[in-house]
Amino acid sequence: MPDLTESERQFTSDCVAEFLSYANTDATEQVECIYRSHAFPNSRLVLKVQTKPATYALKIDTEAPDTGRLRDEFDLLTKLNIHFEDNPTTQVIRPVYLSDTNSFFVTEFIDRPTAVDLIYNSTDDDQVAQVFRRAGSWLNDLHSRQLPVSYAFRPKWMTDSISDLLDAVPYEISDQSRRWVNIMFAEAARLKGIEDIRVFSHGDFHGQNLIIGQGKTIGLDFTEAREKLAVYDIVDFLKADIFRGGEASDVDRSGILKRNKDMFFRRYKHPINTEILDFCIRGRLLKDWFFLHQRRHDCSEFEEHKRERLGIRLRQVFG
Structure with missing residues (x-):
């Protein structure tokens, strides 16, 4: 503590x-x-x-x-x-x-595990899949609080952030990831301006902010809540999946295990653009990987493990 x-x-x-x-x-x-x-x-x-x-x-x-x-x-x-x-x-x-x-x-105070507790630590893949299903259901209900509006996707903030992070990593990291970055930038240019939905969003929907109760799923920490593209809440949650094991054939083009992503969308029914979602997930994984390779960043033991898991997924999804 x-x-x-x-x-x-x-x-x-x-x-x-x-x-x-x-x-x-x-x-x-x-x-x-x-x-x-x-x-x-x-x-x-x-x-x-x-x-x-x-x-x-x-x-x-x-x-x-x-x-x-x-x-x-x-x-x-x-x-x-x-x-x-x-x-x-x-x-x-x-x-x-x-x-x-x-x-x-x-x-x-609710003395129950968070979604992250189970995703990181459970040895039961079926239990983890149910966590993703319940998270999708909870977020679907939150995003239904008010009617969605159409909004053009603007990826510049993400590509700018990737560029800035890339400039601050060791040469061997920038060299091995240059092709990945080029793929992301080309896709950003293609997706720019495509319509998606903006909704009332949690704003910080990572797994520590979702409690898995007995028959109930309980959200907390709404300090960043505002209207934004629905995909960003989904990205915040799905990226925890990197801590689950899986072969390359088990991972879809976003970098997330097909099983857990499919379970999330069992109950999440809002009409999002899946190409934008997959792009944003890969972008977030890439950003997190670059951040943990910053020359001036000293990784904790947990961050070293996270960095390793991110590298595995990025190599699986980019080839």
Whole structure:
């Protein structure tokens, strides 16, 4: 679990005390930090607060009073809970309390595995396939919240990002991947301007933000929610598939195992452009691989494993 500095301990203690006062209880059994943001380590934390009546997640952002980030997310969670209240399988985490300063809020804590826990660690391919099916069903329901609109695909941001990352990798990596990049750029030129659908999107739909409950699939962390192309949420989730084993014949042109991708689309029914989706998945895998080869980036043990898995999939899909 992430460690807290002395100043963070004082601040989080004050947050917990404020919430306990609201909840009219002082029966705290345990408080622990369960998450620290990699991108914003000094301002964004999540605590697990265990009391005798219930266990809660307390989400902190010390910059939120200025940005309104947590206030907006809490408001959206409230609306989504109402929107999905009659849906027996698709749920979002239940909001409980927003601080007066907007620097933290509290939700229920659900002690169930996330989709990533199962995709990364399960030895049962059938169980993992069901995770992909449930994720597709959940996202289909979220993307149905409002009518989709037609929107022209603009791949320049992705090709620019790939170019920038390519400039910062060792020569042997850029040399072996040059053909892959050329394929991607040619495809980007062909797909530019093709119509796809833009929907209300989660915005950060990776597997850690989806809890696999008993009969329910529960989404969380909506700070990046906005309207965008539907394929980007799908890419964020499907890319976790790289941690599953498979032969080249098991992988489709996107770089994802055919079995898991097919299961995702068992319940996801919005009419997306599959060529754009496959292009975006390959682009994301390539970007992640380049990022983990940056000359100034020191990989953790997990990142080294991820880099290896990305390389395997990229070689499988590009040949």
